[in-house]
Amino acid sequence: MTEKWWMSAVGYQIYIKSFFDANGDGIGDLKGIEEKLDYLHDLGVNLIWITPFYDSPMDDNGYDVRDYFKVAKEYGTIEDFKSMLKKAKSLGIHVILDFVLNHTSDEHTWFIESRKSKDNPYRDFYIWQKPRYENGIRKEPTNWGSFFGGSAWKYDENTDEYYMKIFSDKMPDLNWKNPKVIDAMIEVGKWWLDLGIDGFRIDAVSHLDRAEFVDSTHSKDIVLDWNKFSNLPKVHEYLKILNERLFKPYHAYTIGEVGGAASIEEAIKYASFDSNELSMVFNFDHNWCNNIHDIDDLKDLKVNVKALKDVFFRWQNTFKRIGWLPLNWLNHDQPRVVSHYGSLEYHKESAKMLANLLYLKRGTPFIYQGEEIGMTNYPFTKFKEFNDISTINQHKDKFNDPNVDELKLAKKIGMTSRDNPRTMMQWSNKPYAGFSKVKPWFLVNPNYESINVESQINDPNSILNYYRQLINLRRQSIYKDLIIFGDYEIIDYENEKVFTYKRSNENQILLSINSFSKETEYFDMTNYEIVNFVIHNYNDILIENNKIILRPFEALAIEVKEKK
Numbered sequence: 153m154t155e156k157w158w159m160s161a162v163g164y165q166i167y168i169k170s171f172f173d174a175n176g177d178g179i180g181d182l183k184g185i186e187e188k189l190d191y192l193h194d195l196g197v198n199l200i201w202i203t204p205f206y207d208s209p210m211d212d213n214g215y216d217v218r219d220y221f222k223v224a225k226e227y228g229t230i231e232d233f234k235s236m237l238k239k240a241k242s243l244g245i246h247v248i249l250d251f252v253l254n255h256t257s258d259e260h261t262w263f264i265e266s267r268k269s270k271d272n273p274y275r276d277f278y279i280w281q282k283p284r285y286e287n288g289i290r291k292e293p294t295n296w297g298s299f300f301g302g303s304a305w306k307y308d309e310n311t312d313e314y315y316m317k318i319f320s321d322k323m324p325d326l327n328w329k330n331p332k333v334i335d336a337m338i339e340v341g342k343w344w345l346d347l348g349i350d351g352f353r354i355d356a357v358s359h360l361d362r363a364e365f366v367d368s369t370h371s372k373d374i375v376l377d378w379n380k381f382s383n384l385p386k387v388h389e390y391l392k393i394l395n396e397r398l399f400k401p402y403h404a405y406t407i408g409e410v411g412g413a414a415s416i417e418e419a420i421k422y423a424s425f426d427s428n429e430l431s432m433v434f435n436f437d438h439n440w441c442n443n444i445h446d447i448d449d450l451k452d453l454k455v456n457v458k459a460l461k462d463v464f465f466r467w468q469n470t471f472k473r474i475g476w477l478p479l480n481w482l483n484h485d486q487p488r489v490v491s492h493y494g495s496l497e498y499h500k501e502s503a504k505m506l507a508n509l510l511y512l513k514r515g516t517p518f519i520y521q522g523e524e525i526g527m528t529n530y531p532f533t534k535f536k537e538f539n540d541i542s543t544i545n546q547h548k549d550k551f552n553d554p555n556v557d558e559l560k561l562a563k564k565i566g567m568t569s570r571d572n573p574r575t576m577m578q579w580s581n582k583p584y585a586g587f588s589k590v591k592p593w594f595l596v597n598p599n600y601e602s603i604n605v606e607s608q609i610n611d612p613n614s615i616l617n618y619y620r621q622l623i624n625l626r627r628q629s630i631y632k633d634l635i636i637f638g639d640y641e642i643i644d645y646e647n648e649k650v651f652t653y654k655r656s657n658e659n660q661i662l663l664s665i666n667s668f669s670k671e672t673e674y675f676d677m678t679n680y681e682i683v684n685f686v687i688h689n690y691n692d693i694l695i696e697n698n699k700i701i702l703r704p705f706e707a708l709a710i711e712v713k714e715k716k
């Protein structure tokens with residue numbers, strides 16, 4: 153294994169729209185990121201991923217790109233970007249950008265041209281198909297559903313054909329079979345790499361190839377059948393081309409979003425050390441190990457700790473020699489982790505426990521903005537509070553149905569909505585959580601008065617300082633090599649409440665012990681002798697009869713020696 157800078161890096165994801173508003177228009181911006189770089193540097197972060205800030209009509213907050221070479225006016229100017237990048241570099245912070253290559257906005261000039269006529273030179277930049285007719289009624293070319301609800305096809309009157317769009321109607325899918333699309337996207341990539349960025353998070357990368365246009369057999373109706381557009385063979389061909397012509401020449405670091413559809417076997421194809429495709433991939437297998445889809449109220453939430461162990465074991469074990477993984481609890485598409493896997497009752501303890509569980513594993517951390525202060529899901533009670541296009545499209549029928557119990561459904565959708573991670577970053581207890589001087593574009597969680605950066609930054613017992621300590625362990629402690637490169641082993645596989653794993657190398661052994669329980673649990677120390685207390689979310693340790701007594705959501709890491 154050749155060591156790379158990103159293996160020992162600590163990453164942080166910035167959802168620009170909600171991070172910090174520097175010019176007082178209620179929308180986060182590039183200047184806002186620049187102003188907060190010192191904060192991130194102090195936290196120990198040295199790699200940031202910034203979500204799209206390219207010119208866009210903002211149907212999906214920027215994932216619908218209108219012009220890849222322009223900064224959206226909401227977010228600033230290219231000069232703001234250069235200035236931010238310069239400051240990041242001066243602080244030793246690497247910067248990666250979101251590369252959206254599965255689709256563009258329908259307002260991109262390529263699409264404006266493409267829809268004009270069947271013989272337009274840009275026609276083949278997108279995926280067009282003739283309608284089908286059943287009893288004289290026009291129908292979509294296939295019954296494939298989109299990720300955001302409804303069909304994956306949209307009819308365009310002008311040329312009497314459908315274009316493919318696996319996300320929103322305003323996000324037509326690019327046709328990667330056309331070599332001109334590949335050339336065009338390589339130009340985009342080069343342009344940004346030439347400005348000095350370090351690489352890309354690659355959006356929706358597993359979808360670049362499509363199956364033959366035949367109906368999914370999963371249902372007669374419109375149905376979301378990932379297999380029709382996920383992880384198909386040509387994706388790997390395209391990525392090898394991108395790697396050869398774009399990533400490799402620039403030594404770019406790349407992390408692809410391969411979603412839940414990619415099995416470990418698939419992930420290896422994308423991102424093993426010798427895949428010649430991507431440096432790493434994000435997967436979401438560990439994101440849904442609870443009963444969230446079966447309950448109506450968060451109070452009934454149960455985490456399946458054994459399932460979590462299973463997922464982590466499979467990924468860590470499979471990749472231990474052949475590749476590298478990110479460590480992330482969430483991103484801008486997932487619920488807040490402390491609401492999802494922790495407990496609001498034991499907010500501080502459980503937020504720290506979740507960090508203790510994840511960030512002592514092998515891999516590169518990607519902290520999502522606000523996670524480091526324990527930001528929570530928003531308490532949704534009304535339909536009109538939702539903003540995310542995917543949430544709205546998927547539920548719009550129910551939103552318009554007067555017979556639906558609004559409070560009950562809003563609470564239910566609110567447990568998983570992509571809107572949760574997109575509320576404003578909570579900087580202080582000032583109005584709008586110190587995010588902006590004016591009313592922001594979207595909600596501020598009412599708990600900002602107690603959960604915010606300002607109140608935690610100088611408190612040694614805060615969640616924020618727990619993150620700082622964990623990062624410090626990874627970046628500059630005597631355990632650095634052990635945490636980054638050591639072996640990984642789960643040692644209490646059968647325990648449904650406590651998740652303990654061991655990191656080891658020739659010189660050291662570290663145990664990370666993490667309780668998911670509100671009751672008292674125990675960790676048996678018979679086989680171990682304590683060498684050093686490394687980090688702990690309670691102030692003292694209780695040991696009785698060779699057992700560590702674990703209070704609610706207690707978490708700690710200890711250096712040990714194994715007794716022979």
Ligand code: GLC
Pocket residue numbers: 212215216252319355356409484485
């Ligand atoms: C990815 C992004 C998500 C976006 C989608 C379409 O899944 O993470 O936010 O909506 O791609 O670009």
Ligand code: CA
Pocket residue numbers: 173174175176177178179180181226
């Ligand atoms: Ca702004």
